[in-house]
Amino acid sequence: MSKTVQKSRLSRSRTRSAWLFLAPMLLTLAIVAAWPLGRTIWFSFTDASLDLMGEARFVGFRNYLEYVAWGDGEGQYYGLLADARWWRSVWNTILFAVVSVSFETVFGLIIALVLNQQFRGRGLVRAAVLIPWAIPTIVSAKMWAWMLHDQFGIINDMLQTIGLIAEPIAWTASPDTAMVAVLMVDIWKTTPFMALLILAGLQMVPGDIYEAAKLDGVPPWRVFRKITLPLIMPAVLVAVVFRALDALRVFDIVYVLTPNTDATRTMSVFARENLFDYDKFAYGSAASTLLFLVIALITITFIMATRMDLEGKRS
Amino acid sequence: MATVELKNVSKSYGTVEVLRDINLELEQGEFVVFVGPSGCGKSTLLRMIAGLEDITGGELRIDGQPMNDVLPAKRGIAMVFQSYALYPHMTVFENMAFGLEQARLNKAEIRERVEKAAKMLQIEAFLDRKPKQLSGGQRQRVAIGRAITCDPRVFLFDEPLSNLDAALRVDTRLEIASLGKRLPDTTMVYVTHDQVEAMTLADRIVVLNGGIVEQVGTPMELYERPASQFVAGFIGSPRMNFLNGTVAAAHGAETYGIRPEHISLSPDAGDWRGRVILTERLGSDTFVHVEVDGVGPVNVRIEGRSEVHANDEVHLTPDPASVHLFDAKGRPIPG
Numbered sequence A: 001m002s003k004t005v006q007k008s009r010l011s012r013s014r015t016r017s018a019w020l021f022l023a024p025m026l027l028t029l030a031i032v033a034a035w036p037l038g039r040t041i042w043f044s045f046t047d048a049s050l051d052l053m054g055e056a057r058f059v060g061f062r063n064y065l066e067y068v069a070w071g072d073g074e075g076q077y078y079g080l081l082a083d084a085r086w087w088r089s090v091w092n093t094i095l096f097a098v099v100s101v102s103f104e105t106v107f108g109l110i111i112a113l114v115l116n117q118q119f120r121g122r123g124l125v126r127a128a129v130l131i132p133w134a135i136p137t138i139v140s141a142k143m144w145a146w147m148l149h150d151q152f153g154i155i156n157d158m159l160q161t162i163g164l165i166a167e168p169i170a171w172t173a174s175p176d177t178a179m180v181a182v183l184m185v186d187i188w189k190t191t192p193f194m195a196l197l198i199l200a201g202l203q204m205v206p207g208d209i210y211e212a213a214k215l216d217g218v219p220p221w222r223v224f225r226k227i228t229l230p231l232i233m234p235a236v237l238v239a240v241v242f243r244a245l246d247a248l249r250v251f252d253i254v255y256v257l258t259p260n261t262d263a264t265r266t267m268s269v270f271a272r273e274n275l276f277d278y279d280k281f282a283y284g285s286a287a288s289t290l291l292f293l294v295i296a297l298i299t300i301t302f303i304m305a306t307r308m309d310l311e312g313k314r315s
Numbered sequence B: 001m002a003t004v005e006l007k008n009v010s011k012s013y014g015t016v017e018v019l020r021d022i023n024l025e026l027e028q029g030e031f032v033v034f035v036g037p038s039g040c041g042k043s044t045l046l047r048m049i050a051g052l053e054d055i056t057g058g059e060l061r062i063d064g065q066p067m068n069d070v071l072p073a074k075r076g077i078a079m080v081f082q083s084y085a086l087y088p089h090m091t092v093f094e095n096m097a098f099g100l101e102q103a104r105l106n107k108a109e110i111r112e113r114v115e116k117a118a119k120m121l122q123i124e125a126f127l128d129r130k131p132k133q134l135s136g137g138q139r140q141r142v143a144i145g146r147a148i149t150c151d152p153r154v155f156l157f158d159e160p161l162s163n164l165d166a167a168l169r170v171d172t173r174l175e176i177a178s179l180g181k182r183l184p185d186t187t188m189v190y191v192t193h194d195q196v197e198a199m200t201l202a203d204r205i206v207v208l209n210g211g212i213v214e215q216v217g218t219p220m221e222l223y224e225r226p227a228s229q230f231v232a233g234f235i236g237s238p239r240m241n242f243l244n245g246t247v248a249a250a251h252g253a254e255t256y257g258i259r260p261e262h263i264s265l266s267p268d269a270g271d272w273r274g275r276v277i278l279t280e281r282l283g284s285d286t287f288v289h290v291e292v293d294g295v296g297p298v299n300v301r302i303e304g305r306s307e308v309h310a311n312d313e314v315h316l317t318p319d320p321a322s323v324h325l326f327d328a329k330g331r332p333i334p335g
């Protein structure tokens, strides 16, 4: 009897210290994440504007969707969910995320496979590969904006010199190429990060099973398909989720490289425009809230669809 | 006919030579053990036979065919790794079948071969499990099973018992010995640093030291007629006593070697007189460490129990027929 009392006292004190250790982080999270998120969600149900935030009144779902009857039996839907610009930016964001993450995964995988080989100067190459990732996004976006400039940019100059194009292309200004330009820069910038995460996964694969595969006479492509790929899949999936989260809330590259274009406006850019440029703070808050929901939904779906091992139970 | 022949085989990593002029002929069906201290090049030699390391000098033949440039999978060998090297994401069945699929056998035959090997090693119950759901001993048996399914001419083992606990090691050793008997046409090459494994398993032992072959022979040949002081010290447990100074000089040698089991101990009379430092009682044997006057420390093995204790005065008598004499270079002096 006394034994169980002792044990439960011990476990109670353990629980208490666990909470004690967690408290600073929970508090920080509450301040920097939960509170702003809660405020944003609250504002999305009000008529707040930038200068009148204190006097915001609750207006229900008006920012999201509202049917305004014109009195003659006709009417129109207003609100975010009826806003073609919003849906265009949702589409842009998803397109951007899918294409950029796909390319980054494939290129990252290839680079990781190369960097995982033994060769002279490997350390140097590994460091060099990281450079695009190490440059702040604003800086690299500006740099690329100059390189892609229609009149003075080096890209047009090079393409014209080798005769691939006759006329200079307005990469970032033309709606046809704006998205391509943004994607290109993002892939250039983020592939190293992907490569590094996948490389870490590759290095967890024990070397002896490759020798076993040699004795089994497995050709290289099959070794990759049947051994390497399944074993690094968990690492690849985690990397993809990380990147997808990043890509779905992309802002800086788009904002610097192609400001104010329907062709590349993403959800984050849309939200910012409304929050600060158009003085539609409540509307922007609603966009931010939906952005949060969309990202959460996509991430959860992806994690469930790939049955990702987040708790490390299977590895 | 020799299945595996090595002619002047050597191995260098850059300028570092780790194996030099290895000449060996292994007979078909023979169980050969490479033994030697850690770092002597045993694994490297085995891996050269497997084709996992390039041969930088000399020639390797299997069944008379030159093998230096043949891919591992085409050599007719199978290997059991120290770390098992099982594919972690595949079931036991898939692990065992993977090599056979490469060999383009049909499904039914693969299943038959895997099941036969699994039965032989008593791992049928685990065929659907992943390696991490198995104990160390079971994994080891899967690794052996995977090797068996390939039906190799030569079976290579690299320290297969070193990751197992002591009790399991003895059981698995017996299983490997009986495997050798059940595959009478398959040549077994087994690498270990443990001379007990070597003595118990081998038809012939190859003692390696510092990249060269010290001696090749049956366990009893090595025990009774070691070709060098190194082999004399390496084979046999507990280790042979090596005495220098007057005892050796009296026999015209640099070193006088006598095994602990070839010395008799008596409380009152003998050739040497000394004092007991320490006794180790194993039940079946007692090891008595004696500091002999004018000779030095000598270890004596007595069968069963012994009533001697630390600080007792004892008398020792070496069996003159079992003395090994060595010159300054460690070469044996015929007695």
Ligand SMILES: Nc1ncnc2c1ncn2[C@@H]1O[C@H](COP(=O)(O)OP(=O)(O)O)[C@@H](O)[C@H]1O
Binding pocket: B013, B016, B018, B036, B037, B038, B039, B040, B041, B042, B043, B044, B045
């Ligand atoms: N890849 C390598 N590069 C350089 N030296 C090596 C390499 N592999 C093994 N060696 C050296 O070769 C020697 C023999 O190694 P090994 O065959 O593994 O010894 P062991 O007898 O313990 O199995 C060791 O001295 C080791 O340092």
Ligand SMILES: [Mg+2]
Binding pocket: B042, B043, B044, B159
């Ligand atoms: Mg070794």
